[in-house]
Amino acid sequence: MDELRFDYLFENWREVLVMAGDHLRLCLAAVGLALVVAVPLGMVAARFRGLTLPILSLLGVIYTVPSLAFLTFLIPTPLGIGRDNALVVLTAYAQLFLVRNIVAGLRGVDASTLEAAQGIGMTPWQVFQRVRWPLALPVVLAGIRTAFVSTISLATIAGWINAGGLGPLLFNGISRDQPPMILAGAVAIVALALLSDAVLRVAERWTAAARAQRAGAR
Amino acid sequence: MELLADAWRYVLDNPERVREAVVVHLQLSLAALALAIAIFVPIGVLVSRSGRVGAGLLGAVAAVRVVPSLAALFLLYSVMGTGFEPALVALTLLAGPPIVINTDAGLRNVDAAVLENARGLGMNPFQVFARVQAPIALPVAIAGVRSAAVEIVSSAALAAFIGVRGLGIFITSGLTLDRYEVLLVGAIPITLMALLAESGLGLAERVLTPPTA
Numbered sequence A: 001m002d003e004l005r006f007d008y009l010f011e012n013w014r015e016v017l018v019m020a021g022d023h024l025r026l027c028l029a030a031v032g033l034a035l036v037v038a039v040p041l042g043m044v045a046a047r048f049r050g051l052t053l054p055i056l057s058l059l060g061v062i063y064t065v066p067s068l069a070f071l072t073f074l075i076p077t078p079l080g081i082g083r084d085n086a087l088v089v090l091t092a093y094a095q096l097f098l099v100r101n102i103v104a105g106l107r108g109v110d111a112s113t114l115e116a117a118q119g120i121g122m123t124p125w126q127v128f129q130r131v132r133w134p135l136a137l138p139v140v141l142a143g144i145r146t147a148f149v150s151t152i153s154l155a156t157i158a159g160w161i162n163a164g165g166l167g168p169l170l171f172n173g174i175s176r177d178q179p180p181m182i183l184a185g186a187v188a189i190v191a192l193a194l195l196s197d198a199v200l201r202v203a204e205r206w207t208a209a210a211r212a213q214r215a216g217a218r
Numbered sequence B: 001m002e003l004l005a006d007a008w009r010y011v012l013d014n015p016e017r018v019r020e021a022v023v024v025h026l027q028l029s030l031a032a033l034a035l036a037i038a039i040f041v042p043i044g045v046l047v048s049r050s051g052r053v054g055a056g057l058l059g060a061v062a063a064v065r066v067v068p069s070l071a072a073l074f075l076l077y078s079v080m081g082t083g084f085e086p087a088l089v090a091l092t093l094l095a096g097p098p099i100v101i102n103t104d105a106g107l108r109n110v111d112a113a114v115l116e117n118a119r120g121l122g123m124n125p126f127q128v129f130a131r132v133q134a135p136i137a138l139p140v141a142i143a144g145v146r147s148a149a150v151e152i153v154s155s156a157a158l159a160a161f162i163g164v165r166g167l168g169i170f171i172t173s174g175l176t177l178d179r180y181e182v183l184l185v186g187a188i189p190i191t192l193m194a195l196l197a198e199s200g201l202g203l204a205e206r207v208l209t210p211p212t213a
Helices: A007-011 A013-047 A049-064 A067-074 A083-107 A109-121 A122-159 A169-176 A179-217 B004-014 B015-049 B051-066 B067-078 B084-096 B096-108 B113-121 B126-164 B169-175 B180-208
Strands: none
Touching: A007 A013, A007 A179, A013 A049, A013 A083, A013 A122, A013 A169, A013 A179, A013 B067, A049 A083, A049 A169, A049 B180, A067 A083, A067 A122, A067 B126, A067 B169, A067 B180, A083 A122, A083 A169, A083 B067, A109 A122, A122 A169, A122 A179, A122 B067, A169 A179, A169 B067, A169 B126, A179 B051, A179 B067, B004 B015, B015 B084, B015 B126, B015 B169, B051 B084, B067 B084, B067 B096, B067 B126, B084 B096, B084 B126, B096 B126, B113 B126, B126 B169, B126 B180
16 A cells, blocks of 8 residues: 655645646636526526426436536537536536525525515516525525535546646546646645635625625614 | 447447446446445444534535545545555445435434334334334435435446446547547446436335325
8 A cells, every 4th residue: 555645746736726726717617607507597497386396307317417428428519628518517517506506595585575575666676686686695605605516526527638627637647657646636626625615605604694784784 | 320320339349348347337336335335324323323423423424525536536546556446445435425414314304203102102222213213214315325326326437547447448448549439338328327326216215205194
């Protein structure tokens, strides 16, 4: 049994940091793109009860497709190998967490609160924008956090099709038989996942606190 | 469509290779799932019955969940070398979090009044657990096993990177050789296995869920 050696990480921490930045950019782009799809999809799924189960089931099936296979299926398409392919796959996987929580958040808003908002003369759009969406936001943010952490993990595998990020540390470490390089990659990915989770948790608490304060000021 | 036909032709031309890859893939997945159930269900039971220690263990399990499957596989490669055993260890560990979390949640969510009734009927603690609490918790625990099984089948494909000759090898060699049809020989059965594990265990979950009164 070889011992774990951290020398690669210590000697090349600048490079590892640059790769981590690249990894983060890929994940931010993917989750950003995923939100553009998930917000309208979640609103539709929350509004029409008959569509909720079919939409969530379909997203569940997509999530079940193994990531290596999913990346592979897109290789013969015009997306080919590289960042575009990875972006599509990561966006698709993130849908389940995002849509599920958007539906739960929007549905979770108390009906009497919405009625009260209508009662004071708000238009449907105002009810949505000023009351329903802000109240749903903490649950939506929790979904974004889960989606982001899972995207960080999945983006590692996308390194195999030249999508950049931290994955190449693992793959090059294997092909050159350099365990310290693998260790550097693994440590950096886990650190990035834990850090993102912590930052997004703070954001969740912060929005909840800000809302409580505004409510108190009224 | 033509690509599919080419993939099928590859399977017909190399039946031995494909058969061996399917066998290795299934062996690895089933062994990891069996090991994970044997190790992590008891841990889940333990967690549900011990207050503060349980909470600590659950925290540790949640941390394991953050480790990407690829990183887990490659880390075990760097300490154990290539082959079946490091992959088996990695997949078993990856299956831990969903099993522990769901076993604990299932057991903990059993109504206290139901357990009290069982005790009132004169059951001893073991009987209360085996005849009342465990059967009620079973569907939730199986949901955990389902997530674990899907994770294992997916990650077994990644094991090709550390030298396991399961279905993942068609994906890795297909890309190296630039042959799309070989890629599909790996990707299609892996996807079907994952969907089968998901739907099969989902069915077991529904069958075992007691009808709500």
